[in-house]
Amino acid sequence: MDERAVPAPPARLGVAVIGMGWMGSVHARCYRLLPQRFPELGIGPQMVVCADSVEARAQEGAARAGFERATTDWREAIADPQVDVVHVATQNALHAPVALAAIAAGKHVFCEKPVGRRPAETAAIAAAARAAGIVSGVGYNYRWAPVVQYALGLVRAGRLGTITHFRGRFLVGYARDPHGVLSWRFDREQSGGGAVADLMSHVADLAHALAGPVERLVANRHTFIAERPLPVPGEGTHFTVKRGGPLGPVTNEDYGSALVRFACGAQGTYEVCRIINGPKCQLAFEVSGTGGTIRWDFERMNELQLYLPDGTPERDGPVWVQAGPEHPFFANFNPGPALAMGYEDLKVIEAAQFAKSVIDGKQGEPGLAEADRVAQVLAAFDRSVDSGAWETVTPISGAA
Numbered sequence: 001m002d003e004r005a006v007p008a009p010p011a012r013l014g015v016a017v018i019g020m021g022w023m024g025s026v027h028a029r030c031y032r033l034l035p036q037r038f039p040e041l042g043i044g045p046q047m048v049v050c051a052d053s054v055e056a057r058a059q060e061g062a063a064r065a066g067f068e069r070a071t072t073d074w075r076e077a078i079a080d081p082q083v084d085v086v087h088v089a090t091q092n093a094l095h096a097p098v099a100l101a102a103i104a105a106g107k108h109v110f111c112e113k114p115v116g117r118r119p120a121e122t123a124a125i126a127a128a129a130r131a132a133g134i135v136s137g138v139g140y141n142y143r144w145a146p147v148v149q150y151a152l153g154l155v156r157a158g159r160l161g162t163i164t165h166f167r168g169r170f171l172v173g174y175a176r177d178p179h180g181v182l183s184w185r186f187d188r189e190q191s192g193g194g195a196v197a198d199l200m201s202h203v204a205d206l207a208h209a210l211a212g213p214v215e216r217l218v219a220n221r222h223t224f225i226a227e228r229p230l231p232v233p234g235e236g237t238h239f240t241v242k243r244g245g246p247l248g249p250v251t252n253e254d255y256g257s258a259l260v261r262f263a264c265g266a267q268g269t270y271e272v273c274r275i276i277n278g279p280k281c282q283l284a285f286e287v288s289g290t291g292g293t294i295r296w297d298f299e300r301m302n303e304l305q306l307y308l309p310d311g312t313p314e315r316d317g318p319v320w321v322q323a324g325p326e327h328p329f330f331a332n333f334n335p336g337p338a339l340a341m342g343y344e345d346l347k348v349i350e351a352a353q354f355a356k357s358v359i360d361g362k363q364g365e366p367g368l369a370e371a372d373r374v375a376q377v378l379a380a381f382d383r384s385v386d387s388g389a390w391e392t393v394t395p396i397s398g399a400a
């Protein structure tokens with residue numbers, strides 16, 4: 001008799017992706033890569049169904065990502081008994097109806113940020129998930145960069161001492177051309193907030209992870225480009241540029257900033273913009289404590305600047321750390337240091353960690369609880385813009 005151990009069959013996980021635009025396609029692709037990049041998890045995703053209201057996108061997405069079928073009806077996808085996890089990757093206006101229906105059907109939910117259009121919608125989705133006891137995940141993917149994970153480890157281990165400062169920014173130019181089309185991102189009804197919901201949600205999540213809860217803030221926002229060309233329905237992305245044709249109004253902000261005071265006593269700033277010239281995808285933070293400083297910028301995702309003085313004045317200064325197999329998750333992608341990882345690799349890590357939390361039945365971070373914390377900060381941001389004063393961050397009560 002052959003006594004060699006027979007490997008256990010992979011744990012099946014039935015996947016549905018709703019919205020097969022940019023992000024939905026990324027989520028689907030990352031599930032396909034999960035067994036190759038994270039074989040040790042023993043998870044076998046079954047690509048059950050994808051949904052998009054544009055039939056060609058649903059069909060093409062299904063063919064590319066290997067879904068068993070495609071549909072234009074997201075309700076039907078959620079109802080499929082083969083589906084265990086529902087990924088919500090539509091424009092923000094559909095996050096609440098899709099996520100709430102999936103939660104009501106007992107499915108585990110991964111929702112793209114900013115989750116709800118408005119903080120109250122996010123809070124309502126988080127409350128429903130909590131009540132139903134499902135496992136959730138949220139697309140705060142920048143946390144998963146190996147050197148960011150390393151930074152989180154250093155902070156949690158107390159290597160930075162007491163945190164005194166946090167400066168976070170997300171400066172991008174995707175909307176800097178006034179001929180960039182009026183996609184759903186510029187429409188308050190479809191998107192909710194503009195740069196604040198889209199970009200500051202990432203900054204606020206990183207800030208929470210690195211400096212803890214925010215106590216108070218005072219905020220400012222601005223719209224630089226008031227009108228944009230109307231897009232062709234069902235075509236293009238928010239990077240599409242169109243000259244000529246009718247214009248429509250931009251109904252949310254291009255820019256947002258805030259002075260922030262953290263509960264731990266740290267002081268900070270958040271700044272986000274979608275029309276800036278120069279930075280392309282500059283999600284960056286600097287966190288300082290009584291023991292040192294860490295700096296990171298997504299535009300140089302595989303590097304981290306670390307200042308941990310050791311009492312040797314003649315070589316006092318920051319050092320650059322390059323990502324390598326000694327940092328979390330890096331070895332799942334490359335065997336040697338400085339072999340650069342990219343954006344989609346973070347989404348593979350994200351999918352793997354979410355799938356693991358579902359299979360283990362153990363809620364991980366970041367999930368809807370973390371999105372709820374971010375929503376509380378963004379709600380205080382909105383109140384501060386209206387009042388022109390410092391506002392306290394408080395739990396959000398009531399339905400969306």
Ligand SMILES: NC(=O)c1ccc[n+]([C@@H]2O[C@H](COP(=O)([O-])OP(=O)(O)OC[C@H]3O[C@@H](n4cnc5c(N)ncnc54)[C@H](O)[C@@H]3O)[C@@H](O)[C@H]2O)c1
Nearest residue numbers: 019020021022023051052053054089090091092112113139
């Ligand atoms: N985490 C990140 O780094 C990141 C990056 C980009 C986008 N996002 C988020 O992902 C989400 C999607 O953004 P995107 O850039 O992929 O948008 P997108 O416009 O490219 O894709 C949205 C898709 O939803 C489809 N859709 C619209 N109505 C639908 C319906 N009724 N049923 C099914 N599908 C429908 C659209 O046809 C489109 O294909 C947003 O919430 C956005 O904030 C996150």
